[in-house]
Amino acid sequence: xxxxxxxxxxxxxxxxxxxxxxxxxxxxxxxxxxxxxxxxxxxxxxxxxxxxxxxxxxxxxxxxxxxxxxxxxxxxxxxxxxxxxxxxxxxxxxxxxxxxxxxxxxxxxxxxxxxxxxxxxxxxxxxxxxxxxxxxxxxxxxxxxxxxxxxxxxxxxxxxxxxxxxx
Numbered sequence: 401x402x403x404x405x406x407x408x409x410x411x412x413x414x415x416x417x418x419x420x421x422x423x424x425x426x427x428x429x430x431x432x433x434x435x436x437x438x439x440x441x442x443x444x445x446x447x448x449x450x451x452x453x454x455x456x457x458x459x460x461x462x463x464x465x466x467x468x469x470x471x472x473x474x475x476x477x478x479x480x481x482x483x484x485x486x487x488x489x490x491x492x493x494x495x496x497x498x499x500x501x502x503x504x505x506x507x508x509x510x511x512x513x514x515x516x517x518x519x520x521x522x523x524x525x526x527x528x529x530x531x532x533x534x535x536x537x538x539x540x541x542x543x544x545x546x547x548x549x550x551x552x553x554x555x556x557x558x559x560x561x562x563x564x565x566x567x
Contacts, residue, residue, distance in 0.1 A: 401430055415488065417457055420446060424454040425463055425477065434467055434474030461487055486541035493534045501527050 405426040412422020427443045428435065435443075440451050455475060458464040463484040465476050478484055504524040511517040543561045 404430075417488075418454065420444075420450050421454045421457045424451060425458055428464060428475060428477045431476065434465075434476040436472055436474055440475065460491070480545070482541055482545050486538055486545070489534055489538050489541070493531065493538075497527060497531050497534060501531060 405423050408422040408426035408429075409419040410422065412425070413419045415422075423444055424440055424446070427440055431439075431443075437448070437451055437455065440446070440455070441448055444451065446454070455464065458475075459466060461478070461484050463478055465478050467474050467476075501524065504520065504527060508517065508520055508524065511520055540561060544557065547557075547560060
């Protein structure tokens with residue numbers, strides 16, 4: 401269990417969610433029933449504030465499910481990793497890629513030096529390609545989530561995915 405939690409903490413850090421988010425998600429993964437925030441604190445050794453921030457981030461994912469029972473709130477893992485990953489991609493697009501494209505687009509006319517402008521436009525072009533890649537990958541994830549998938553037969557799944565780009 402410790403190795404899995406450590407690995408998930410590293411993944412959380414790599415995805416810019418934070419190590420604590422990955423570790424809390426991993427702790428929930430090992431629980432067979434929904435748990436309270438106090439149980440998460442005890443199981444991870446994290447403070448109430450750190451667990452609270454981690455849960456807030458996981459709810460945005462949506463990597464966890466939340467259920468209220470009287471005065472207690474219980475948390476459990478949303479086992480649809482593909483849906484969670486798709487949501488993370490959309491959030492990455494909205495929080496990082498689109499604002500950078502907007503910033504680069506509005507700033508390009510302010511650059512006087514031709515060489516700097518050329519480099520600037522190349523970076524803008526790369527961000528636009530990244531935007532397209534994330535959008536396409538999100539569509540693929542949505543298609544995969546709406547069909548029965550045999551993981552072993554990648555070619556068949558690829559044939560069944562229809563990419564319709566809306567203009």
